[in-house]
Amino acid sequence: MAKKRVMVIGGGLAGLAATMKLAELGIQVDLMSLTPVKRSHSVCAQGGINSVSDLTRQEGDDESKHFDDTVYGGDFLQHQPPVKEMTSWGPKIIDLMDRLGVPFNRTAEGYLDRRRFGGTLYKRTAFAGATTGQQLLYALDEQVRRWEAAGLVTKYEYWDFLGPVQDEAGVCRGCVGQDLVTMEIRTFPADAVIVASGGSGLIFGRSTMSMVCTGSAVSRCFQRGAKYGNAEFVQVHPTAIPGADKLRLMSESARGEGGRVWVPRTPQDQRDPKSIPESERYYFLEERYPKYGNLVPRDIATREIFDICVNEGLSVEKDRQCVYLDLTHISRRELDRKLAGILEIYEKFQGVDPRDVPMKIFPAVHYVMGGLWVDYQRTTAGGLNIESPRTHVTNIPGLYAIGECDYQYHGANRLGANSLLSCIFSGLIVAPAVKSLLESQKGPEPSSLLYESARREHQSRHDALLGRRGGKENPYLIHQELGDVMTRAATVVRRNTQLAGALEKVNELSERAQNCSLSDTGNWTNQNVVFTKALLDMFPLAKSILMGALARDESRGAHFKPDFSMPDLKATDPAERRREAEKWCDWFQENTRQWLRSTIATWDGNNPVLSYEAVDTSLIPPRPRLYGLAGAQIIDEVWKQRSQAQAGAATGPALSGTAAAS
């Protein structure tokens, strides 16, 4: 039998973790990436990586609480066994990264230092200054370089993944790629392909994502039959620095280290912010969410900042929406030690020192919770069977997805510092799964005709694009329009009329994009044609986002539809308030029954088709997500009484109408 080969698409944290682990298992890996892998988008992750630590454990924390925070923060929309497994791996993943040389910040005694992040009450987050993603990525990049030197890894950097190669039975037998320098299109036979291509923020025009985050690799799998889950769940980060080319992230760690969000109580108060007295400042997150304060989960912080600017008119500036994120009360020495990396970004791009002057920030598209649907096999204890070849496989046999481009871990909203964990975790666990697959593979190698016809198909698409004459459309301008439409209709607040309008507009743009003419028709480092292909492949995902959002008539995590949200409790009379709470819980139960399910999009050749999948909530029964809701206490009381009553009456998942073991 020929030597087994695995192709990994993407060299961010997930792709590199998978590559190094596969190499350790003795498997030959080809690694394809649009950029040299050291320049992958993971370098932009700033704040840190979560796990339970020896210290938090003694404060009452344990893996089950990290699991619970992740599921509650994600509004219960993720299958629970993979999340349980991930959070239980947290401490050992941080130990591994420590051994690989990541320069994590240290305590005075020399242990790993931790900071607090949103959506939890424990200081779980390990960090390396404010460039944790960069440092984690470099450690993995170095390990992969070591395997490359040892001959087990071959890198294909500056290569664009054009699509999987599937045999007659639909099984993935490799992929097609294009050299971005010579424009050569060739096929790569592989016994398994692992897509680790990250997010798709460029669908929204400007976001906090890097320029390679077009979603094209995911879309190309989707258009070949891979299912796409929970497309409508897109995280808008509460704090970014607005810019002409990009919205630069201002890490949650700024708040984790004590940063306070506020606006002047007087709209557009022109005074120097430092001269505005405390009594005239509105620390709206601290006032509205006394328990979590500035560290409420991201979807909530984002909506509040949006609301303060858009609905209450309290934006700091008149022509531009923004609020203050203030660190000026913290000593320079402390800030330099823990946040230097991100403060330098602000200073460099805004020309103002945030150690002296409060930063001006506004929300921006940041992360996609949705992604390629992937499978898992649960153990009786509720964790994952890591050895199962089903772990992280898409519905196309032989095609796996890991990292931000899968839909597995974050449900309706991701908690800060959980993505570095999910990326490394999924990368590490996909390796034994793929090894099991390779060991079970039988039968002959596919014929060379299969590869040749796949290559020819992509070659003709490429040639047709280059040869197209007389089209009037400019791909860069269409991309701008797409970004504007998506940002307006499908980010912080969603309304059905706007979503329907946006869908119509995106359909129209998708048609127009077919008439793009290229200003570069050459076959050497042609960035114009590569961008145009990526743009064309944005439409299937953009449509899935809009259709998923339009169909989902509820609010859950990052998906907020005010027309379908339950209001706060208003009554002051205790009996009346109790009745309202009962009604609220009735509504919640009904909404759970109807909507606690994942949206699954499949491609019919022209449009996405939606269906729904039950969520495995068998480990933690769904409960109302009550951060800061008026009446939270009484609702919580009513809910607990009902749960107890139900638990007494029956065994099994309490009150989770759609819970189903997978």
Place this chain on the structure above:
Amino acid sequence: MADHSVKSSNGHPQDFEVRILRQDGPGQGSYWESHRVAYEPDMNVISALQRIAAQARTVDGKGVAPVAWECNCLEEVCGACTMVINGRVRQSCSALIDRLLEDHPGEIVLEPMTKFPVLRDLVVERSRLFRALKRVKAWIPVDGYYELGRGDKQSQAEQEVAYPLSQCMSCGCCLEACPQYAKIEVSPLPGESSEALQQRRDAEFDRGFVGAHAISQAMLFNAHPTGRMNAAERLDALMDEGGLQICGNAQNCVAVCPKQIPLTASIARAGRATTLRMFQRWFDC
């Protein structure tokens, strides 16, 4: 330039010119081309290049292929967008148009790096950078990725030395500025396979100067509790052909590093360590 002095009411120019040194492919001649870009607030060189790509038209109205350039994160952490801007090597994402126009009103000049082969326009071939990291074994040689407990304790002081070195994003600024770092361009032979070309290229790279970035990475790993176990191998690599001895101590590297990495301190440390290593090798013989 008179025609660029038109200013809008807020004191900003209405537009500005970007002059770019273009080249269609390796080994071909280069040529200058000018583009006019409408001024917007908060622009950087990247957003100007994005406008130029969308226009695909020179200042004379001639339709041209968009200028090719590299970028990714736009936050100065990925190292992709290095180029020579108004004569200085730097990242184009953090090159703000307002600042550039203050220093040099009306015009911005963009050139590709000169120490690496041009692939097209502002895109250069920098695989030699990563090859150098292999030469100095810039990694921690761990036993494996199974659960083996935590790493060694490290003091805050040690972390504060390691962290700045670990921020090196392989952008190549230090190499562009280095008088000792000479360009190596290996052209394909007729009928040569890409693997054979790569092998020939790597062999050439391995004879050339490793550069400040790789010396500094060797020092980073030699200071790590586990990395230190292979310190001698890294020092031997630095004492080989194209190693530390090529450094002429011009100190340009540290001056242009966008991350302010103390490269010259690393070079000095490497000098001391290799001297000790040389004595050790004599006694070992």
